[in-house]
Amino acid sequence: MLYAVPSLGLPIISCLEIPRLLADDNLYPVRLTVHPHLLPLANPFRIAHESRTDQPTLIVELFDEATGLSGYGEAPMTRYYGLDSATCTAQLTALAPAFAPLHALTPEALHALLDERAPALNPFLRCALDVATHDLWARSKGQRLGELWEQDRTRHIPTCYTIGLGTVAEMVSKLRAFPWPVYKIKLGGGTEDLAIIRALREHTEAPFYVDANTGWTARQTIDYSEVLAGLGVRFIEQPLKTDDLVGQREVFAHSALPVLADESCQVAADVDRCATYFHGINIKVVKCGGLLPARQMIVRARELGLQVMAGCMTESSVGISAIAQLLPELDYADLDGAMLLAEDPARGVTFAPDTGLVRYPERPGTGVVYPR
Secondary structure, rough: OOEEEEEOEEEEEEEEEEEOOOOOEEEEEEEEEEEEEOOOEEEEEEOOOOOEEEEEEEEEEEEEEEEEEOEEEEEEEHOOOOOOOOHHHHHHHHHHHHOOOOOOOOOOHHHHHHHHHHHOOOHHHHHHHHHHHHHHHHHHHHOOOOOOOOOOOOOOOOEEEEOOOOHHHHHHHHHHHOOOHHHOEEEEOOHHHHHHHHHHHOOEEEEEEEEOOOOOHHHHHHHHHHHHHEEEEEEEEEEOOOOOOOHHHHHHHHHOOOEEEOOOOOOOOHHHHHOOOOEEEEEEEHHOOOOHHHHHHHHHHOOOOOOOEEEEOOOOOHHHHHHHHHHOOOEEEOOOHHHEEEOOOEOEEOOOOOOOOEEEEOOEEEOOOOOO
């Protein structure tokens, strides 16, 4: 049955039966529901690629009739990556019958099925299914997801808060309106980049992460790096376009700051190549296809001596609560997506404004409550 969503004009797919056999060989349905949302931003958000005031997203719910439990995942419909809600909802709908052979809805079984039956599925949709499966699996065990993984729980990594690209005055105003212990600053917009950092530094002693979003040249990056290091910047994220390997090698050799890959490191196969061009990687769970591949990327990055960051798109608390389970495995985190929203359709993890550290709710799975 289809239900129209008046505010978006998009269909919501409900009660799609995905049969699976449980241990007692009784057949139970797992129902997939796709919830489209248009997330309004608290402020216009600009990076080198685009400017936006809202974020379409799909929240995917897997309901297990055997246990009465639901797991939730999210796929932000990022326009920059050519995603739209109607097309992606249709792809999820078409995939539903492929779940029939499953005997257990575990993360590993999910990825094995997708590899066999839908290898070309968009990684954002794969991620939503991966996260919903992880959430449902952990809820069935009555534990928070991260507690089911082997992690160093003495590691406490704060999240940054992002100041989107704008004029100097606009960015200073955003920073002053949102006191936070560490900031990511979006640059790559032109000649004012250094002036922006100097102006922001006058209003806070917090560390800065700088994200150029492929907006610089190699010469700019090298020249800026020494200045930025003196202004309390910890690293530079993705300064060059992904195909500028000659320039990136120069930056890798001569930058006064560590350089982390973002657009250059989207899936597990990218990690090895990045080790010769970058000092670290920023893993986006939606780009790599979920928590399972993200953790595989972390393991490989550590083997190669790379620093590891996990970032987000503009997601609700559904997506952010899932990524937050990775925090003890990271060096840096950018999990402010839900903080950038004017309205959040879910509740989940929060972050302490004085330290930037995560506060996990005392609920199993990723801790998400949807709808709030």
